[in-house]
Each structure stands twice: as structure tokens, then as C-alpha cells.
Amino acid sequence: MGDLPKGAARLAFDGRELYAGTGPGRSFMVDARCLQGIAVPGAYAHVCALSDGAAVLEFDQPEVQQVRRDALAWWITLLGDALVCLTTLALDASHYGGAITVTRAPVPWSEDPFARIFPGTVVRSDLFCEVAPPPGPVLERYAGVAWPGGRF
Amino acid sequence: MKLAPGDACPDLDLPDHTGRARTLCELASGDPVALLFSRGWWCPKEQRHLREVTALQDEFEVAYARIVVVSIDASEVQAAFRAGLGARFVFLSDPERRWLQRLDLLEQTDTTHRPYRPTAFTLFPDLTIHATYDGYWYWGRPTMEDLRQDMRTISRAVREDFER
Numbered sequence: 001m002g003d004l005p006k007g008a009a010r011l012a013f014d015g016r017e018l019y020a021g022t023g024p025g026r027s028f029m030v031d032a033r034c035l036q037g038i039a040v041p042g043a044y045a046h047v048c049a050l051s052d053g054a055a056v057l058e059f060d061q062p063e064v065q066q067v068r069r070d071a072l073a074w075w076i077t078l079l080g081d082a083l084v085c086l087t088t089l090a091l092d093a094s095h096y097g098g099a100i101t102v103t104r105a106p107v108p109w110s111e112d113p114f115a116r117i118f119p120g121t122v123v124r125s126d127l128f129c130e131v132a133p134p135p136g137p138v139l140e141r142y143a144g145v146a147w148p149g150g151r152f
Numbered sequence: 153m154k155l156a157p158g159d160a161c162p163d164l165d166l167p168d169h170t171g172r173a174r175t176l177c178e179l180a181s182g183d184p185v186a187l188l189f190s191r192g193w194w195c196p197k198e199q200r201h202l203r204e205v206t207a208l209q210d211e212f213e214v215a216y217a218r219i220v221v222v223s224i225d226a227s228e229v230q231a232a233f234r235a236g237l238g239a240r241f242v243f244l245s246d247p248e249r250r251w252l253q254r255l256d257l258l259e260q261t262d263t264t265h266r267p268y269r270p271t272a273f274t275l276f277p278d279l280t281i282h283a284t285y286d287g288y289w290y291w292g293r294p295t296m297e298d299l300r301q302d303m304r305t306i307s308r309a310v311r312e313d314f315e316r
Contacts, residue, residue: 072240072241073239074235077234080170081170135218135241136212136218136219136240137213137214
């Protein structure tokens with residue numbers, strides 16, 4: 001990965017743990033707002049991604065579009081006050097590597113729409129900050145800035 | 153307060169359908185907005201119109217525009233109505249009628265519910281009003297084509313690279 005676009009931050013996942021910035025495992029770009037501010041201690045991060053580099057899709061594929069629609073339609077509502085933040089995991093300007101939903105407490109992770117693409121792993125984390133959930137839209141605005149980050 | 157094209161729409165601060173505090177400015181987030189004041193879930197005219205709007209959300213989502221609905225329904229009621237519609241846009245809840253009074257949008261003829269009078273505004277990203285629609289009579293509401301045309305006009309004005 002080259003320079004980070006504005007609004008993006010790096011996160012690494014080795015299949016069991018998450019690391020801000022670079023770290024062991026696979027490197028992703030996330031919505032930077034999720035890592036900026038006062039972190040929620042001991043949050044639950046449902047990481048719907050794999051450490052295997054072959055687990056990749058294009059952002060514009062219909063299934064990647066649809067899980068974001070589902071997130072807006074009912075996943076965020078279902079989480080209620082438990083939601084801390086959520087972000088997709090961008091690999092580069094056009095490739096999707098997964099998503100993370102962060103909550104204050106255990107939630108029905110089996111309902112996570114992003115888990116329909118890549119299976120989820122629950123990771124306890126002190127990295128994530130509260131970000132108001134997105135009202136939409138479901139598309140990225142700038143290449144490489146993970147949804148729902150970025151604006152015109 | 154009687155709002156007209158060219159006026160600044162107030163930055164409404166209300167809980168959304170999940171109960172989370174929101175502001176209209178935050179929801180616009182730099183995009184044009186269709187702001188719809190609605191009587192409530194129980195009104196068949198609202199149900200009909202919002203089904204149409206829900207069908208239009210696919211276009212709003214790929215065109216970087218927002219839909220926001222305001223009603224007197226409680227957040228949990230809005231969440232259920234929203235789910236029933238299949239809507240993905242945000243509902244704002246004003247059961248205390250806090251903004252209803254300030255905006256002078258009381259539905260005078262429904263003394264039972266005291267809801268918002270159906271009114272629609274299309275807004276620039278800075279919440280300047282582009283157009284208003286008085287939907288007391290159903291035909292006064294914006295059609296989906298009206299909303300498309302308004303979003304096109306606003307986007308043409310605010311997106312520097314709209315014309316290439």
C-alpha cells in the first residue's frame with residue numbers, strides 16, 4: 001500500500017488480534033474517524049475479514065453493495081446504543097477486504113450482514129472510538145477511503 | 153416561522169429512529185437533502201408517499217443525496233415503520249412537537265394526533281431551501297420526478313464537476 005488517502009487510517013489483523021497502524025497480519029485501510037478520539041475500552045469488534053490475502057472482492061460487486069444497504073436498513077438499528085462504530089476494510093482504491101462492527105457489549109453477531117461475505121471473529125479491543133452511524137449513502141466517495149468515511 | 157425558497161432551514165436537532173441524537177446538518181453531511189415532514193405511520197397517505205420515496209432511495213444512494221423524514225412518532229415506532237417500508241434513510245422523531253411549533257407546521261385539522269402538516273423541502277447541502285411543497289392535499293406533495301429534478305438542480309449548482 002502506498003500513501004494513505006485523507007480520511008483513511010491503517011489497521012492490521014492477524015486472524016485473532018487487531019493492531020492500529022502496521023502490525024502482524026494483513027493490513028487494511030479503515031475510516032480514520034474510528035481510531036481518532038477517545039477510545040471505548042474493552043469494546044467488542046466483530047471483524048468480518050480473513051487474514052488470508054485471497055479473501056478480497058471489488059467494492060462495486062453487488063454483494064458488497066447489498067451488505068451496506070442491509071447495514072443501513074436494519075443492522076445499525078438492531079445494535080441501538082451498543083454501537084460504537086463501523087467501517088469497511090479497504091485493501092486499495094477498489095478492493096474490499098471485509099468490515100468491522102464495534103459494540104460496547106455482545107450483540108447478535110450472527111445477524112451481521114457483513115458476515116455473509118467473510119466470516120466474523122470477535123476481538124476485544126481498546127482501539128475504537130464512537131462515530132455516529134452513517135445515514136448513507138452506500139457508496140465510497142474517494143477511492144481508498146473506507147466506507148462510511150470521506151465526504152466531498 | 154414560514155420557510156420559503158432561499159431561506160435557511162433550521163438545523164433540526166432530534167433523536168433518530170434508533171433514539172440517537174442527530175442534527176440535520178450532520179445528516180446532510182455535504183449532500184443535497186429531501187426533507188419530508190410527515191403526519192405519521194398511521195396515515196394512509198403517508199404510507200403511500202413514503203413507499204414511493206423508499207423506491208427512490210436506490211437513486212439517492214448512488215447520487216450522493218439524502219432523504220430525511222420527520223414525524224411525531226416515537227423513535228421505536230419509526231423504527232418499525234421504517235422496517236416495514238424497507239427504508240434505509242433516517243427518520244427523526246419529534247413526539248414533543250418541539251420543532252413543529254417553531255416551524256409552524258401544525259396540521260390544524262387533526263386535533264387528535266396534532267401531527268406535522270405534510271410538507272417537503274429540498275435543501276442545498278448548507279440547508280438553504282431550494283423548493284417547498286405543501287402536501288396537505290396529496291397532489292401537493294413532490295412526485296418522485298419533482299425530487300429528481302430538484303436534486304439535479306441542486307447538484308448542478310454545488311458539484312463543481314457536474315458539467316464536464
